[in-house]
Amino acid sequence: MTSIEMEIRTRLDIIFSKYTPNAQLTEFKEELIADLMEAYQDFAKQDKSHDEALDDAFDQLGDIDVVLRDLSQTNRTDEATHNDEPKKAPFIDISDDGFHIGNLHIDGQGVRLGDDIVIDGKHDKVQFGDWLHVDHDGARVGKKYYKFDDDTNINQSHFDDTVDDVKVPSWAAAHHNAQIPISDKQFVFDYHDAIVNFYTNDKTDLITVDEYFNRDNARYFAHIEENDDRVLISQGDHPLLFHVRTRINIGFPKNFDTGHITSINHSGRVIAQNLTLDTFNLIIHSGGFEGQQIKAKNASWEVHSGTIKADKLTFDKAEIFDKSGNVKLKNATIPHAKISATSGSVQVDHFIGGGQFSANSGFLRLRIDELTDDLKLHAHSSSLRVTAPETQHFNFDLSSNSGIVTVERHNNIHYDKNTPSYKRGFYGTNPKFTIDANANSGTIKVY
Incomplete structure (x- = not known):
């Protein structure tokens, strides 16, 4: 048995210790060990330290207490119903x-x-x-x-349009096109139930809107209204008796860096790529967001139910909030960031900037390339982990109400306070910014 497997088994022993052992729990535990070993190897290949790779592997488990509780009660359920007529619980x-x-x-x-x-x-x-x-x-x-699958795509259980596909969908039975002159007004795109894809078109002064439907009826086409302050593009009629598959491609000119855009989506998905705007706001009620290569002075993203995934973001100021879902960002440069999740995790890799990050019931993971301002971090009922490069000097004020605080720095570190649950001090010789982190019931680790 390797030392890594031993560490994994030890951690799982602690997690499983709260439940009555039985054959199902033992079998499930062995499956988890194999999965965690594989996950650890994958993370270790990403130039992460041993502790980081191990922590990241266990983060993949999420909340397994419900599963363990059900498995631990299997024996008692079987014994209670042994002499009765077999009953199958609804699945x-x-x-x-x-x-x-x-x-x-x-x-x-x-x-x-x-x-x-x-x-x-x-x-x-x-x-x-x-x-x-x-x-x-x-x-x-x-x-x-x-x-439903067709004969050529039997393994796909639900459709998933690619991020970079702005061509005519193969399933489209109707197409509606509109061209809107750019201006300094606010452009609001309000779609109830559709996949909306924002991209850069080849125009110089026109916003293009291409709508595709699997049913041909002009009443599904968007309505466009304009007043002194804004231009509103809203989805057309939505039938109640059947679902109409809808794909919306919205193109902005490359030189539209003064554009003010707001996207409202009630039940669908929003995709954005290669955008340069002044303001890019999102309001998604039930759906997700995927973004790549987006630049803006200001961004305000609010998702009520769904996941936010984005790569290569450059914002002067951004507020990103996910009420029920995870926030996953990569290569994000945000000098003034405010990022939070109420029921889900927050994970940001290759971050440049500063600001506030919080996760209420999921882990908070932040990998820093460079601090340009102070960081204030809060995790309510989970772990909080931060990785900073060796060249990044910083002050720190780290506290956990009911967990362990660890700073994985062995040289050039100075403590003003140093207890298992509270550490204050600084790393390096000339710290300019502060990492202020608090966890209510979880661990804090700074690598």
């Missing part, structure tokens, strides 16, 4: 891959009851109130949509 699972309640399955293959296919891409439609709508294209359960 409920909702994910991006499908929707399952008992014997009812909705995924890329169609709608099935047990092993029987009730409806798939070859049949008509079925509807149960406003909750379940199924036609030959796919199924909508609440606000989630699952496209």
Whole structure:
């Protein structure tokens, strides 16, 4: 047994110690050990220290207490029902891959009851109130949509348009185009249920809006209204009896660095790439955001339910808030940042700047390339970890109400206060900025 496997087993022993052992828990534990070993090797290849790679591997587990609690109760449940008629608890699972309640399955293959296919891409439609709508294209359960597979893409359970695809979708039955002159007004794009892709077009003074639909009806086309302050582009009619697959490509000129853009999305996904604007604001009620190569003076992103993923961001000032989901940023330069997640984690890699970061019920992970201002970090009920280069000198004030604080620096470090749960001092010879971190119930590590 290697020393790494021993460390993994020791950590898992602590996690599993709260639950009554049985065969199911033991089997699950061995599976986790193999997965964690593989994850550790992957992280170790990314030029991370041993402790960083191990911590990152365990972060992939998330909250497994519910699973462990159920597995630990398996024996007692089996004993209680041993002499009774076998009863099968209803199975409920909702994910991006499908929707399952008992014997009812909705995924890329169609709608099935047990092993029987009730409806798939070859049949008509079925509807149960406003909750379940199924036609030959796919199924909508609440606000989630699952496209049925075709013969050439049998392994894909739901459609996923690529970030850089601004061509005509193969499924499009209707196309609507609009061209809007640029101005210094606020441009608001309000789409209820669509994939919206922002990109850079080849125009000099026009914003292009291309809408694609899998059903041909002019009432689905966007409405454009203009007043003295703003231009509003809002989605057209949305049918209640079936789902209309919708893709929106919105192009901005390369020289539109004075543009003020706000995107509102109620149930869909927003994609942005290669943008240079003055203001880029997002309001997403139920969906996600993916961004790449975005520059702006100001950005305000608010997501109520969904994940924020972005790479190569350059903002003077940004406020990014995710109420229920994770924030994952890479190569972000933000001198004045305010980034938080209420129910989810915050992870920022290759960060240049300063500001405030917080995670209420998920881990907070920040890898710094360069500090240009003070950092104030808070994790409510999870771990908080910061990595800074050896060349970055900084003051630190780190405290945890019920956890351990660790600073992984062995040379050139000076402490004013040094207890297991509170450390204050400075690293280097000429610190200019301060890392101020607090965790209510979790560990703090600075690498």
